Amino acid sequence: MLTKKGAATRQRIIEAAAAEIREHGVAAATLEDIGRRSGTGKSQMFHYFPDGKDQLLLAVAQWEAGRVLEDQQPYLGQLTTWEAWHRWRDVVVERYRRQGVHCPLGVLITEVGPKTPGAQAVTRQLLEQWQHEVRQGITAMRDSGRISRDIDSDRAAAALIAAIQGGVTILMSTGSAAHLESALDLCLDYLRLPVSA
Amino acid sequence: MLTKKGAATRQRIIEAAAAEIREHGVAAATLEDIGRRSGTGKSQMFHYFPDGKDQLLLAVAQWEAGRVLEDQQPYLGQLTTWEAWHRWRDVVVERYRRQGVHCPLGVLITEVGPKTPGAQAVTRQLLEQWQHEVRQGITAMRDSGRISRDIDSDRAAAALIAAIQGGVTILMSTGSAAHLESALDLCLDYLRLPVSA
Numbered sequence: 001m002l003t004k005k006g007a008a009t010r011q012r013i014i015e016a017a018a019a020e021i022r023e024h025g026v027a028a029a030t031l032e033d034i035g036r037r038s039g040t041g042k043s044q045m046f047h048y049f050p051d052g053k054d055q056l057l058l059a060v061a062q063w064e065a066g067r068v069l070e071d072q073q074p075y076l077g078q079l080t081t082w083e084a085w086h087r088w089r090d091v092v093v094e095r096y097r098r099q100g101v102h103c104p105l106g107v108l109i110t111e112v113g114p115k116t117p118g119a120q121a122v123t124r125q126l127l128e129q130w131q132h133e134v135r136q137g138i139t140a141m142r143d144s145g146r147i148s149r150d151i152d153s154d155r156a157a158a159a160l161i162a163a164i165q166g167g168v169t170i171l172m173s174t175g176s177a178a179h180l181e182s183a184l185d186l187c188l189d190y191l192r193l194p195v196s197a
Numbered sequence: 198m199l200t201k202k203g204a205a206t207r208q209r210i211i212e213a214a215a216a217e218i219r220e221h222g223v224a225a226a227t228l229e230d231i232g233r234r235s236g237t238g239k240s241q242m243f244h245y246f247p248d249g250k251d252q253l254l255l256a257v258a259q260w261e262a263g264r265v266l267e268d269q270q271p272y273l274g275q276l277t278t279w280e281a282w283h284r285w286r287d288v289v290v291e292r293y294r295r296q297g298v299h300c301p302l303g304v305l306i307t308e309v310g311p312k313t314p315g316a317q318a319v320t321r322q323l324l325e326q327w328q329h330e331v332r333q334g335i336t337a338m339r340d341s342g343r344i345s346r347d348i349d350s351d352r353a354a355a356a357l358i359a360a361i362q363g364g365v366t367i368l369m370s371t372g373s374a375a376h377l378e379s380a381l382d383l384c385l386d387y388l389r390l391p392v393s394a
Contacts, residue, residue, distance in 0.1 A: 101312075114370070115298075123370050158379035159360065166363025166380075173311070173320050182352045183359035190387045 010048045010059075012038045017060045022104055026057070026111045058118045061108040065126040068105060069133070071095050076130075079137025082146065082192070089184050096168050097177045106172070131161045138191065148195045160187045207245045207256075209235045214257045219301055223254070223308045255315045258305040262323040265302060266330070268292050273327075276334025279343065279389070286381050293365050294374045303369070328358045335388065344388055357384050 002010060016038035020029035031053060035045055049056040069076065072095070075088035105126075112119045135157035141147035167180025199207060213235035217226035228250060232242055246253040266273065269292070272285035302323075309316045332354035338344035364377025 120370065127367065127371075155379045156383060158376050159383035162363035162367060162376040162380035163356065163360050164363065165366050165376075166359035166361065169362050169366055170324065170359060173317065174324075179355045179359040179362075182355035183363075186353060186356035186387055187383065190383055193390070 006048075009040060009044065013040055013045060013048060013056070014059050014063050017056055018063060018104070021060065021107065026107050031056075054112055054118075057108050057112050058122065061105060061112065061119065061122045064105040064108060065122050068126060069129060076133050076137075079134065080140045080144070085137070085141075085188060085191070089188060092164060092184065093177055093181055096171055096180060101172050101175055103168075103172060127161060127165075130164075131157045134160050141191070145195060147191055148193055151191065151193070156187070156191060160184075163187050203245075206237060206241065210237055210242060210245060210253070211256050211260050214253055215260060215301070218257065218304065223304050228253075251309055251315075254305050254309050255319065258302060258309065258316065258319045261302040261305060262319050265323060266326060273330050273334075276331070277337045277341070282334070282338075282385060282388070286385060289361060289381065290374055290378055293368055293377060298369050298372055300365075300369060324358060324362075327361075328354050331357050338388070345390055348388065348390070353384070353388060357381075360384050 013034065017029065017034045020033050020037060024033075031042075031045060034056075035041060045056075049059070072088060072091055075084050075091055079085055079088060105122075109119045109123060114120070114123075135153050138147060138151070138153040138156055142149060142151065142153065163183035163186075164180065167177070167183045170179040171177050210231065214226065214231045217231050217234060221230075228239075228242060231253075232238060242253075246256070269285060269288055272281050272288055276282055276285060302319075306316045306320060311317070311320075332350050335344060335348070335350040335353055339346060339348065339350065360380035360383070361377065364374070364380045367376040368374050
């Protein structure tokens, strides 16, 4: 268990590492540079990340995954009106359009190894949390009578997450957000189907 | 321009390489093994792939991309009835479920480098061809009055391709086809919306 001060130091190292990696790439970001940027020495770095660079990279990946969700707030956390859904849709498209072909989280996952348990846990938790928030929004809209009871919240939330994942993957390959927009819009149109009497 | 015999030899090398890579992985598949399997010597390999292993890997990637589409036939090429659409949906899900977390095309793209022009061309052509066939199906269904004229074929085809891409990406990370199925089913339900009078 870290003390409050310890947790703050650890967090400072993670954010310094994230910034170094975003600026110079994961291969060029050395522990020395990260130490200098965060104002921590070698022994401190070792104290918080005794297993070395991969352990630090995973912690950075975890932090980047958190940012993916934060960037969608406050809309993602309160998808209770159609206005919030459409704002959320725009924020997601704009976020990934700005990010373009360079995904900070993807870089880290690739470096640590997409098949390693640590990397898979980060990816899985991100998708689960994301899908959970979308599902809560759909459920709230159903409860307030804005979304038809014929719509399965679990399935629709899973489909939305797949649509975003696919749209972003294609954006990272082509540079165009067209697929992401088409997929999100089709899902939203589907959710907006008339509520049967 | 290759002679008919030349084209056959080149194809034999590509298929031998694909088999070696599927069995042993891309790193372990040597030009020697591929030569032995295809019954071609070093000078022949050099004749057809003068730029070396990466050129051969790209040709294999092209071939694997073709198989992705072939595996969806005959349904993908004749999406003119709802029965064909649902069979196609099942074939796609079954294909990727069987493939699991190991994607032969993805391995090649990763090896050659996802950002290289050659790899990007293979990916782009696959997505374009796939989307083209889906769009033709939607257009045919619209023309025969089975799909509402309110539905935009371009957008719906792009959304379907993104849905599949996302579902497969998640399947490769989690091992589960649930997202792929949810996303495909939501898109199909959307296409099946009642045709307005």
